[in-house]
Amino acid sequence: MDIDILTPALRAASLAGGAAFALSGFLAGVRKKLDLMGVFILSLLTASGGGAMRDVLLGQPVALVRQAEPFLVAGGVALLALALRLHRLPRLERRTGFVVSDAVGLSAFALSGALAGVEADAPFFGVLALALLTAVGGGILRDLLVNEVPEVLRGGFYGSVALLVGAAVFGLNALRLLTPAALVGVFASGLGLRLLAYKRGWGLPRPSGAGD
């Protein structure tokens, strides 16, 4: 597997996803009344947390210390959001633009984790774990830092999308079908699936406990 297989289209998707994650960190920080530095740190860690988990799981140096991109994306998103007063918009997280770019991030980050897994010759479940934790790691970190139970654990068809993306990448690689076009197809399917799930309100059942 050659990492150069990542086409410009997928790099752009990954960047857009990082920006959406940074924005969700920004909004969470504003909601918790953090100061500008706290809001920036939260944006930065939300945007780069998933990639950091991927790198740590693989025993590699974390991209955050090698690349300017996470800093620039987090800083740029924070500045832009302040300038456009995005944080004053009520319920921004429910607006179409936000939902779509978050779904772009979910699919692009799951793909990036899964590709890193097949590149490192990880077995099937290892690729699933990498796809899942790369996609949801930033959001988990964001919610932990503001003291909330991570959203991905609470419901919605979200982590499931990452697992399906991971399984598709593993399968295509095993069949030697992991071409740039196939990757774009996986990415688009993941994105479409997430948007469909969001729109239809798909969810998994909740097992009820002893006290219910």
Place this chain on the structure above:
Amino acid sequence: MDIDILTPALRAASLAGGAAFALSGFLAGVRKKLDLMGVFILSLLTASGGGAMRDVLLGQPVALVRQAEPFLVAGGVALLALALRLHRLPRLERRTGFVVSDAVGLSAFALSGALAGVEADAPFFGVLALALLTAVGGGILRDLLVNEVPEVLRGGFYGSVALLVGAAVFGLNALRLLTPAALVGVFASGLGLRLLAYKRGWGLPRPSGAGD
């Protein structure tokens, strides 16, 4: 130190311990009303968190991406628990079967951390740190994810057992007595000590602060 020293008995103990940890993650997820995916992720991270901390501390790729075992154990435990309706049993965490398998996990995971430490030629305190964080890392992660102060910090003679297991492994290795039989002895002692502590309600004092 050869990792092959791990006898089938110890591998079985480690597996049983992982299953107990996965079950505790499952129960915490049900209690917090997570959906099935959230419950599964929590089981997976509780079962594999301690091993992940061990691997990260040593600068190694994390076992989770190399092995199918954590996924299968977490998934299997979740399915079995649902099928047997274990989560409907009141106060399952206090039942003998659960307490014993959790103690098996504590002792087996502490042993695994300590062995990884002596294998990497870590000094005494490094072996203690590895034994401690391998044993309690999964539980800490579980409690952080559901927004609770980690149980291990709140009391009971639990972390102390891991430190004693670590010290025993380091001492035996220094004396060149780290045989399979000795390891089984350390494991059994750790298990027995934890069960005794649980039964007798051992605890350490709590320093009281300025406001008390």
Place this chain on the structure above:
Amino acid sequence: MDIDILTPALRAASLAGGAAFALSGFLAGVRKKLDLMGVFILSLLTASGGGAMRDVLLGQPVALVRQAEPFLVAGGVALLALALRLHRLPRLERRTGFVVSDAVGLSAFALSGALAGVEADAPFFGVLALALLTAVGGGILRDLLVNEVPEVLRGGFYGSVALLVGAAVFGLNALRLLTPAALVGVFASGLGLRLLAYKRGWGLPRPSGAGD
């Protein structure tokens, strides 16, 4: 960059900073009514969390498993604090001795992260990320473990000091001016800046959200 550039003065500062961080973990543990083991673990993780993040970000084994120092500092601080009944003093965290040693830790840990970054040939933003997360990582871990939104996110001119220390180290290294004397100067400037910011109550603005 030779790591031997760290003069005895800077090593002493780093040790004093580690002790201050351990003490803040100790106090947080007492306030949350943890038992002695919980208080010790919290001291240990607060003192070594920043260094652990630095090592993990760089893909290296974590110092905690190689050195006796973190264990001895955390244990020593806890014993000393208990013996001197420091935890019974009201509002210890506001007293001059505590504030100064915490500022020493902030500046020394930021310096240590930044130096590790230039040594690993990290680019500008990588050095900033390392300075920031090494300095604030231990405190973030402490606050997460006791279920609070990390103090560094909530305000005060704190993370900003770490970023400035990182930028100074990167700049000096680029200009080939990274001498022991220059490092002492950076450390002293970071320390002075933090104390000034604390005394004057400097803070960054807080963006206000939709609901305000």
